[in-house]
Amino acid sequence: MASNRTELNQRIWQVVTSIPEGKVSTYGDIARFAGLPGAARRVGYALRQLPEGSKVPWHRVINAQGCISLPAGSEGEYTQRERLEAEGVRVCGGKVALREFGWQP
DNA sequence: TATATGACGGACG
DNA sequence: GCGTCCGCCATAT
Numbered sequence: 325m326a327s328n329r330t331e332l333n334q335r336i337w338q339v340v341t342s343i344p345e346g347k348v349s350t351y352g353d354i355a356r357f358a359g360l361p362g363a364a365r366r367v368g369y370a371l372r373q374l375p376e377g378s379k380v381p382w383h384r385v386i387n388a389q390g391c392i393s394l395p396a397g398s399e400g401e402y403t404q405r406e407r408l409e410a411e412g413v414r415v416c417g418g419k420v421a422l423r424e425f426g427w428q429p
Numbered sequence: 430t431a432t433a434t435g436a437c438g439g440a441c442g
Numbered sequence: 443g444c445g446t447c448c449g450c451c452a453t454a455t
Contacts (some may be wrong), residue, residue: 328452355451362449364450364451366452368452369451
């Protein structure tokens with residue numbers, strides 16, 4: 325058996341990869357889909373460990389408020405915003421309209 | 430074993 | 443709508 329850490333990361337990444345292009349999801353929802361309701365923080369921790377060049381569309385993951393959780397002005401925040409807009413997800417005032425782009429299985 | 434931390438979420442005033 | 447506090451899970455030290 326691999327460590328829980330590896331399995332949970334794999335499971336979380338799997339869910340994130342399942343998000344279709346042009347849609348976004350929240351940490352809490354992902355945690356729920358991964359079988360860990362309430363472990364939103366754990367999702368953030370897993371995404372933080374993602375290596376560059378991973379095929380995981382981590383930019384489609386935002387917080388329940390529809391905002392990018394990364395520090396404003398940081399490289400990650402910039403990259404995420406650019407990628408979302410490139411996929412057709414409109415980011416107004418640093419916020420995303422979950423009513424329209426929120427992905428639900 | 431205990432304490433602090435984190436790309437969070439929800440409740441409360 | 444905004445700022446604050448507490449709870450959740452796993453990891454790191």
